[in-house]
Every structure is written in C-alpha cells, then in structure tokens.
Amino acid sequence: MTAPLLDRESVGYGSAAVLSSVSFSLAPGDRVVLLGRSGSGKTTLLGAIRERLERAGSRVALVPQEAGLVPTLSVLRNALMGRLDDHGTLYNLTNLVRPRARDRTAVADILEPLGLVPEIDRAVERLSGGQKQRTALARAFFRGGAYLIGDEPVSALDERQGAEVLDEIGRRFETSVLALHDVALARSFATRIVGLKGGQVMLDGAPESLSEAEIGALYAL
Numbered sequence: 001m002t003a004p005l006l007d008r009e010s011v012g013y014g015s016a017a018v019l020s021s022v023s024f025s026l027a028p029g030d031r032v033v034l035l036g037r038s039g040s041g042k043t044t045l046l047g048a049i050r051e052r053l054e055r056a057g058s059r060v061a062l063v064p065q066e067a068g069l070v071p072t073l074s075v076l077r078n079a080l081m082g083r084l085d086d087h088g089t090l091y092n093l094t095n096l097v098r099p100r101a102r103d104r105t106a107v108a109d110i111l112e113p114l115g116l117v118p119e120i121d122r123a124v125e126r127l128s129g130g131q132k133q134r135t136a137l138a139r140a141f142f143r144g145g146a147y148l149i150g151d152e153p154v155s156a157l158d159e160r161q162g163a164e165v166l167d168e169i170g171r172r173f174e175t176s177v178l179a180l181h182d183v184a185l186a187r188s189f190a191t192r193i194v195g196l197k198g199g200q201v202m203l204d205g206a207p208e209s210l211s212e213a214e215i216g217a218l219y220a221l
C-alpha cells in the first residue's frame, strides 16, 4: 500500500476550501477517474494530486483543461515543450528554432496514433478544437513519466477517438488520474472511480462495485 497523498486535508484556494477532509492514495497501476458536477472540485483535486506527486519527486505529465498551447507555434514545437525542463535554455532555444531530427521522429511516432501526423508543421491556431486537444495530449505523451494527470483530456473528441486515446493513455502511463464527464468512458477506463459532491469525496471504488444510481446521485442537485 502506498502512503496517502492527501490525509484528511482541505484543498482549495488561499483560505477557501473547495474540498474538506480529503484522503487520497494512489497505487502503481491505478487508473482513477474523477466524476462530479461542474464546480465540484475535480480540477482542484487534480492540482493537489499533481503538487503532491511532484513534491515527492515523481515525473508527471499533464493535460490541462485549457490546453495551454502556444497558438502561433506548430504541433511539433508545442509537443517539444513537454520536455523543456529536461534541458538547458540553449538546447531548448535551438531545438525550438530548428527541431533536432531525433526529436522530430520521436514526436511523429507519438502523433501517429493520435492521427496528427499530417498536422505536424501546422500552427496550432489553425487547428480544430479536437486537434488542439490531441496536440496537448502529444505534449504529455512526449513528456512521459510514471503519471498522467488529465483534466477532461478527451472532451473535444468523438466517442470512438476518445476511447482510443484513453487506451493509448493506459499503454503509455502506468498510473493516471483523469477528470471525465462521460460516465460510460469512465467505467470502461477506470480501475477506480472517485466521486465528488458537496465539497467531499462521496465515493471511491472499482467501477463494477458502483451502481448507476450511486454515480447518478453525484449529478443530482
């Protein structure tokens, strides 16, 4: 059993708690999906989990809700940013001006299952919402690491593409924590579903142990 990342703690902004008395542990191999209404605290909890993992020295790849891309730069250059903190300034600057062949090949391999190879040299500002989201995924895949934290990482993709991307996440990262709004996708991907409501963790269990009514109650007013 792994040490808890959060042990009956409050998480929020400044002195304002969004969630109180949260306990949360993560074991290698966990695929956790956070469910809950808009504003229930999924992004806030993801932030706290990421912070604890990084504080413990873990490498975490991130797909934020707002993709956080540089619009004027290409898909390739945005993906390269996943490893900026692995290198010094000179390497990063020269690689952004003229990406090294090795890095271009590595990014192209990542873009293949994401269906983005034809877009590799296009500026992100010229892409569709789904293509932008896949670029943010490519950046996280290029970064790699033991953990992926994703905040609605497939919200702009169609059902089939979303399922394929979740499979790819499962192949690339041993452990992941995602906020999703699609309950069916959550059930098929997760080994654990964590439900947030009313400032608390209302449920935490294997998908097969949770009834539709229990999950539905998370979304009731």
Ligand SMILES: Nc1ncnc2c1ncn2[C@@H]1O[C@H](COP(=O)(O)OP(=O)(O)OP(=O)(O)O)[C@@H](O)[C@H]1O
Pocket (backbone or CB within 6 Å): 013, 018, 036, 037, 038, 039, 040, 041, 042, 043, 044, 045, 065
């Ligand atoms: N930077 C911030 N400063 C203060 N309060 C914030 C901040 N970000 C979010 N909140 C508040 O925290 C609460 C939880 O927000 P959070 O973004 O974690 O919810 P969420 O479940 O991810 O929602 P959504 O599904 O809409 O993305 C909300 O009441 C929100 O107003």
